[in-house]
Amino acid sequence: xxEKTLFHEKISSLMKGTFARSFQTSSVTREAPSPSSSDAKxxxxxxxxxxxxxxxPQDGSERRLPSSPRGAPTxxxxxxxxxxxxxxxxxxxxxxxxxxVIHRARSWGRIRMNLGFLFLAAVAGGVMVYSGKQAQSRxxxxxxxxxxxxxxxxxxxKQKNQK
Numbered sequence: 001x002x003e004k005t006l007f008h009e010k011i012s013s014l015m016k017g018t019f020a021r022s023f024q025t026s027s028v029t030r031e032a033p034s035p036s037s038s039d040a041k042x043x044x045x046x047x048x049x050x051x052x053x054x055x056x057p058q059d060g061s062e063r064r065l066p067s068s069p070r071g072a073p074t075x076x077x078x079x080x081x082x083x084x085x086x087x088x089x090x091x092x093x094x095x096x097x098x099x100x101v102i103h104r105a106r107s108w109g110r111i112r113m114n115l116g117f118l119f120l121a122a123v124a125g126g127v128m129v130y131s132g133k134q135a136q137s138r139x140x141x142x143x144x145x146x147x148x149x150x151x152x153x154x155x156x157x158k159q160k161n162q163k
Contacts, residue, residue: 069099077102080109 084105087093
């Protein structure tokens with residue numbers, strides 16, 4: 001083989017390993033059983049480097065850091081914790097909470113606030129449509145207001161020039 005072909009094969013094998021490692025879910029790995037030469041011939045593939053597979057945790061526990069980050073909730077966080085139903089009263093909220101609990105309460109609060117603002121915007125839009133239809137029925141229009149404003153400005157200008 002030429003040097004160029006060897007170089008490309010090495011690069012591709014390195015990239016495959018990098019790609020596979022980026023999707024590992026566990027730091028514990030084991031080597032896959034190496035296929036025998038007869039198995040590889042049956043499958044119609046070449047025998048290459050042994051791929052490493054990830055091993056899921058055997059105890060079924062969640063993947064967490066040994067100590068989760070903790071923090072003191074702010075006054076707004078305390079309101080979100082109450083509104084979201086994590087705690088029944090402000091006295092029950094501890095001084096220090098897991099960051100995950102605070103994050104969930106903030107997310108809940110953000111969602112509810114956004115829905116509230118969406119509702120207010122819809123109501124305000126409905127009020128504007130209603131008031132526009134009322135103004136139309138009274139005969140008011142932007143064109144009429146613009147003509148009135150120009151007439152008034154022109155009269156003031158004429159009065160200033162006559163003096």
